[in-house]
Amino acid sequence: MYNKFYQFVCICALLFAFVSCRTSEPPVLAPDPSVISYDPPGATTLTKELNPQHKRTIGFQSHGVWVSNEFDGGRLNDFYHISDNKFRAEIYPENAPINRSAWFAFQIWSDQSREIEIELTYQDGQHRYIPKISRDAYNWSVIDSSHYFHDRDSQSALLKIAIDEQPLWVSAQELFTSEHVEAWLDSLTTLSYITMNEIGKSKMGRSLHRLVINETDDPIAPMIIITGRQHPPEVTGSMGQKAFIEKIISDDLIATEFRKIYQIVVYPLVNPDGVNEGHWRHNAGGVDLNRDWKDFNQEETKAVRDDLLKLKASGVEAYYSLDFHSTSYDVFYTINKDIPTSVPGLTDRWLAGIQSRLPDYEIREEPSGVDPPIAKNWMYKTFNQADGVTFEFADTKPRDEIRDLAEAAALSLMDELIKIKK
């Protein structure tokens, strides 16, 4: 009996040693051109579990302080009183692993006017966004730098804020949720040549909108495609998209001439669930939508794809695609120069036109291949090698400069696209 048990233990130990060795060996993998270096290792776009965020108001009766995440875009997972005037906010992502884009947004108020300190701490992430504050969720200001400390060692932040009976919003960026986007889209459809349609629903049942700007008499007029907000915290990308479109529908001579030739098809809010649920990166399926343009595992990417394929089947040709995003600096992610496109050199001429309109602006262009499963590359492959860009605006870019860049970009692109039809 003893011998048999001893034998069993030895076999287990040997097996364990074998398995341990196997797993400690570095895996030898061929480089996969569709993997983007900053993505979490092994990321796929198969639907994953979300960690629930409980929507609630937390009160500290004895201190007379109240905090809430009960609004669209809210993200606050827990809140503690630490000592005297000091509180700690805990912020978690929708799931992990996840990119470094720790969104937060909450409302806070108190029975009596007072100044408090809030430590912002993160799970599976680190502090990134300089807090914005607002009394009405429409007009925002950046927190005073003397009231904000980014602790890079602990990857947290400390805020000092004055609160009173009137709720104060504290948010990673200005709130630009589906409500704000829809109000803007509604205001555009007062123009006779702009139509808005629902192309489908998000995973949680929110509307996915398409805007068509077509002042030609031709339903199959040549098209440029605009997509936005695949990544929820990327508000400066949304601001850029808005200013870009507003330039296209302006009374500017280039714009009126452009609209006689081209139509513009816009999917302004591809990830409404992520935006309204206060996600850091993913949709309600728990994945990065801008990695799902090959497998199409998610409702939102499928809806945009199917809508564009219908337009293609009706005979519409795309000449350029723009996908609006944000990162820590302005950058134009373009297509490698040795890859053929339907209008050779269009991106180079477009960027040169931006430069001539903004002589002091330093253009940063980072071209890459068309393999990764992102929106721009699907547009390229689907629409006869249409050129395109992933257009990134810096998180911290002054908001008036976002408009300047987006307007210069719109004017330059319209100018170049008019030339190829002359």
Ligand SMILES: [Zn+2]
């Ligand atoms: Zn992005």
